[in-house]
Structure formats: structure tokens, C-alpha cells
Amino acid sequence: MRFYIFVIIFFSVNSVYAQDNFVYDDHGKRDPFVPLVSSAGLVVTYDEDLSVNDLVLEGIVADATSNNNFAIVNGKVVRPHDHIGPYVVDRIAADHVEFLKGTERFILKIKKGGV
Numbered sequence: 751m752r753f754y755i756f757v758i759i760f761f762s763v764n765s766v767y768a769q770d771n772f773v774y775d776d777h778g779k780r781d782p783f784v785p786l787v788s789s790a791g792l793v794v795t796y797d798e799d800l801s802v803n804d805l806v807l808e809g810i811v812a813d814a815t816s817n818n819n820f821a822i823v824n825g826k827v828v829r830p831h832d833h834i835g836p837y838v839v840d841r842i843a844a845d846h847v848e849f850l851k852g853t854e855r856f857i858l859k860i861k862k863g864g865v
Contacts, residue, residue, distance in 0.1 A: 800835035802849070807858045812844040821847050823858070 808822040819842035820829045828847075832839045837849040837856070846859040 800837070802837070802851075802856045802858075805834065805837070805849070805856075805858055807847055807860050810842060810844065810847070810860055812842070819843070823847065 804824075806824055808825070810819065810821045812819045820827055821839070821842050822828075823834055823839075826834065828834060828839045828842075830839050830842060834849075837851050839847060840850045840855070841848040846857050849856040849858065
């Protein structure tokens with residue numbers, strides 16, 4: 751009986767180790783296994799890897815009299831001409847923010863009704 755249990759365990763362990771190595775598919779996002787702090791102790795930023803789908807418009811403060819608008823995108827307060835990764839804030843309206851990446855224009859609208 752012990753022999754059969756040993757044989758079953760042996761072949762099950764062998765089959766686990768015989769599989770190909772696992773390759774993590776990051777789906778275009780930052781790999782969570784890559785450290786956030788470099789060996790020199792500096793915080794590593796991945797702003798260049800941002801896609802427009804990674805940008806979250808959290809709020810807009812619009813001033814109708816002086817056009818001194820600002821927005822909160824990904825937890826950062828931004829004004830026109832500020833940079834978020836490869837994107838430049840071009841215009842902040844009462845309900846959306848326009849970004850430029852090179853010659854491409856992206857519009858990020860604020861969601862109504864909460865999360």
C-alpha cells in the first residue's frame with residue numbers, strides 16, 4: 751500500500767515539474783513583480799508606460815470668470831500644459847479634460863453619479 755502511495759506522489763510531483771515555465775502576461779500594465787524602488791533607493795516611475803485607459807479623471811474645478819480650471823487625474827492636480835506621462839493637458843472644461851500625445855487628441859470625460 752505504501753508503495754502505491756509513493757508511486758502516485760512521485761508521478762504527480764514529476765508531472766508538476768515537467769510543465770513549461772510560467773510566463774506572466776501583464777496585459778500592457780505594469781508588472782506587479784517588478785520592484786517599485788531601485789537598488790539605489792530611488793522610486794521607479796512608470797509614467798511613460800501609461801495608456802489613455804490608465805488615466806482616471808477624478809474631479810474638475812472650473813472657474814467661469816477667469817478660466818483658471820484645474821483637474822484631478824490619477825490623484826494628481828493638473829492644469830493646462832502639465833504632463834502626465836506622455837500626455838499633455840491641453841484644455842480643461844467643466845465636464846472633460848483634453849489631452850495631447852504628439853498630434854493625437856484624447857478626451858477624458860468625468861463620470862456622473864459617482865463611481
